Amino acid sequence: MSLALGLTIAIGGCLLVGAGLVWMVVWLRRDYSQSEAEFMALLQEECARRSWQFEERNDAYADWFSSLPRVPYVGIPDPLWINPRAAGARNIVTGVYRGRRFIAAQFQVYQVNPAIDGNWWTYVRVHMPAPRPGLVVKKVVGPTNAVNRALGWDHASYGDPEFDRRFEVSADDQRFAADVLHTRMQRFLVDEQRPFRGLVMVGDVIDVVGDQQNEHRDPRQLIPALDLRCDILDLVPDTVWAH
Numbered sequence: 426m427s428l429a430l431g432l433t434i435a436i437g438g439c440l441l442v443g444a445g446l447v448w449m450v451v452w453l454r455r456d457y458s459q460s461e462a463e464f465m466a467l468l469q470e471e472c473a474r475r476s477w478q479f480e481e482r483n484d485a486y487a488d489w490f491s492s493l494p495r496v497p498y499v500g501i502p503d504p505l506w507i508n509p510r511a512a513g514a515r516n517i518v519t520g521v522y523r524g525r526r527f528i529a530a531q532f533q534v535y536q537v538n539p540a541i542d543g544n545w546w547t548y549v550r551v552h553m554p555a556p557r558p559g560l561v562v563k564k565v566v567g568p569t570n571a572v573n574r575a576l577g578w579d580h581a582s583y584g585d586p587e588f589d590r591r592f593e594v595s596a597d598d599q600r601f602a603a604d605v606l607h608t609r610m611q612r613f614l615v616d617e618q619r620p621f622r623g624l625v626m627v628g629d630v631i632d633v634v635g636d637q638q639n640e641h642r643d644p645r646q647l648i649p650a651l652d653l654r655c656d657i658l659d660l661v662p663d664t665v666w667a668h
Contacts, residue, residue, distance in 0.1 A: 464643035468518070471644045477520030479642075486514035490532050490548075493628040497559040497595040509534040515545070516642055523655045526552040528630075529641040547641050550630040551654040554666040558597035560605060562614065563623035563634075565593050585611040592623075601665070610660045619653055631658060 472479055490511040513533035520527065529549040535542045581599055582589045588611035596602035605626070614624075622635030631654050638646040 480517040487511035549650045556629040560626040561595040
């Protein structure tokens with residue numbers, strides 16, 4: 426094969442690959458634009474029907490996010506759970522669902538990890554009846570709890586052996602944790618089939634981590650996310666909010 430023919434084939438191949446990449450990017454952008462138009466239309470309907478509000482940007486919510494108390498944690502910390510601070514807030518949905526106020530938004534988060542500081546993370550948080558001590562309930566894999574105890578990161582037991590094996594609990598107040606994690610709550614968390622990695626109660630809000638909703642503006646994802654948080658709150662005894 427001559428050098429000229431080889432160069433022609435190589436250049437032609439590069440042009441074909443480049444054209445294919447350009448076409449793929451254009452197609453993906455068009456597909457996302459169509460999807461965004463669809464779920465934004467659905468969100469507009471829900472906002473009108475439920476008196477929800479949508480704001481493209483409002484950094485005042487970042488100040489609220491950053492003012493929440495520090496989350497308690499025992500063991501090896503997951504930085505996104507511990508003490509993030511926000512510099513901005515966008516795509517904010519607020520309103521009332523099942524009688525509870527909520528906020529779903531993307532926050533530009535810092536003080537997490539230098540490699541991901543400044544990234545936008547989605548949080549869906551439902552307001553509780555009153556502020557309460559911090560509580561983190563996190564699923565663990567394999568013998569993690571046993572290892573943590575061996576390292577001195579002890580966790581209280583709550584009565585259900587399967588719950589104690591599959592979850593680790595960090596709490597500012599063990600009495601509050603015990604009141605929340607009664608027998609029915611433990612069994613609910615053990616048996617729950619919807620995807621989630623844990624729950625966080627901080628200040629006057631509850632959040633669920635790892636529930637695999639990646640577009641909170643889409644009511645088809647937002648409403649199930651709100652339902653999971655409300656289902657958990659429905660199991661918290663009224664006496665927890667009375668004292």
